[in-house]
Amino acid sequence: MKRKLSLVLVVTMVLSLALTGCGGNQPQAPAAPAAPEEIKIGSVFPVTGAIATFGQSSLNGTQLAFEEINNAGGVLGGRKLVLINEDNQSKTEETATAFQKLITQDEVSAILGSVASSHSLAGAPIAQAAGIPMLSPTSTNPRVTEVGDFIFRACFIDPFQGQVMAKFALETLGVTTAAMLVEQDSDYSKGLAAYFKKAFEAGGGTIVAEEGYKSTDTDFSAILTRVKAANPAVVFVPAYYGTVGPILRQAQAAEIDAVFLGGDGWDSDKLFELAGDAANGGFFSNHYSPDAGTPEVEAFLAAYQAKFNAVPDALAALAYDAAYMLAQAIEEAGSVEGVAIRDALAAINFTGVSGSVTFDENRNPVKSAVIIEIRDGKQVYKATVNP
């Protein structure tokens, strides 16, 4: 009896597998030629989960850009852009599902996203295999665009960010010793740390301590004690605000006098809520500053504030740029076909809120970075660093 039951189960499972397989292979593809008026663009931004504020900002920036483009008559002679966002809940595994859904179910022409490098790395192979151009506004890990020729990004990459902070520490702060706290389960954190170390040591500095932790850790007192014992002049913490906050707060309690440095993962108002006044005196590299003062920035600030009643952060700015960049590429391609958009993106010459962008042969933008200082619980523009 039992054996019979399990046989039935196995048969059902095999059948259901086969059936779903078939379902995936024959969507209503042949019906497409009557070109639809609207162009569907997918996005994968986490609006819930650990980096929810990043996702929300990115979504806001994209929505604003699409609204402006559509109000100005759309692209390709009046076709409107429609945004379909899939929330990946700040999780890697959900990202793959989101990409699958956008490509097979929604049949989007291109994908904007995702935010975190580890998420984009999960989605990129799917977009590449399907021949759908993917443009991540903010994933800074070099490996993201190495996945294939359909993968682009609108931001500079980790080597540059690591180099900028190393250069800043050596030249502007004039220090020669540094410690690093590296989130071992984050590609972003490890990428920045590796390039910071390389540039800092090449410039004559010494890394006196290198400590690892996991993104789920909450007690950093033991590794901070080790950092303190090594007595560095600066501590580089390339991580997202959710872990940077408690680290800064516990470092203050542990009486570490060093200057704390970070990357664009620090860019969130939540950092001040999590770290309190412990965040003051820190510096981080970023993609854009609202204080930069160019006409593009001024126009963007005004539009964003009118729509969302908030000052846009770098994520909103980059997402806004990415959306415009994609629209320009579609316009220049004269088609919503994957290969055409890809070629147009690769050859693009674009000027946006976060500076002028051209792509190098690895589909990484060549553009400048800004250094932001945290002073009295506020972000203050410090300097612009060119590549």
Add this chain to the structure above:
Amino acid sequence: MTITQQILQQLINGISLGSVYALMALGYTMVYGIIKLINFAHGEVFMIGAFIGFFSITKLGMDFFPAMFTAMIFCAILGILMERLAYKPLRNAHRVAALMTAVGLSMLFQNLALAHSWIGASAKGFPQVFPLQRFQLMENVNISSDRILTLAIAIFLMIALQFIVHKTIMGKAMRAVSLDKDAARLMGINVDKTISFTFALGSSLAAAAGVLFALNYGIVVYQMGLLPGLKAFVAAVLGGIGIIPGAMVGGLLLGVTESAVSAAGGSMFRDAVAFAALIIMLLVKPTGLFGKNVREKV
């Protein structure tokens, strides 16, 4: 910083962490002692306690101590409800059934917290209720006011618990029920009430631990109960599950061990070492450090 200074500082780090584990481990151990159930939802009670404390301070504007007290009362009631609704109907069922229920409750609480609009997925900063003060014990070795407070409250609660268990009628009933439930019932002890009381006591300690943890490490998040909950379970087993002083010692020992592992440069292995300790203890001396080898009752 000399080696001695580092060791002392790491010892302080470890004891602060360990005192939180110890408070939680007490709840595990008491519940196990009385109904032989490992209450895996205990870590979530810790998380809920931390959030009640957090909201009492941020939304109701309470001071720290009333907020912690509110969290303890809330979780005591939650503990009683949990026992009455989920565990009591299973008291005579197979022990695995109750264990699975505990795991289920843990997931349930975590996901309810995640879905709740006030809590959600992103971490929140616990307010710095007391201005940060650091006391220099010697050069380069300091202890913050929050840590002193945590230690003081933990020690106070442990003494209070010892008093309740050994000097009150309810404590006597608890000890009697844990020795032999049926005999206790024959002697006129209200077993149901005693079990409820044990859950209330354990859960309120977890709530206090949650609030203290949040104060010390500065964050509250829906997943915060998961790892400390498992670590407290390890601590309870290390000390000898069911034995109250064992839980205290086990907690401190585990906290210090974790710090020591990080201090030796193995910060990535701290969790692994904690759970390896559990496995080794179960292999070498399953009854724990304080356990006596008693033959299983049949």
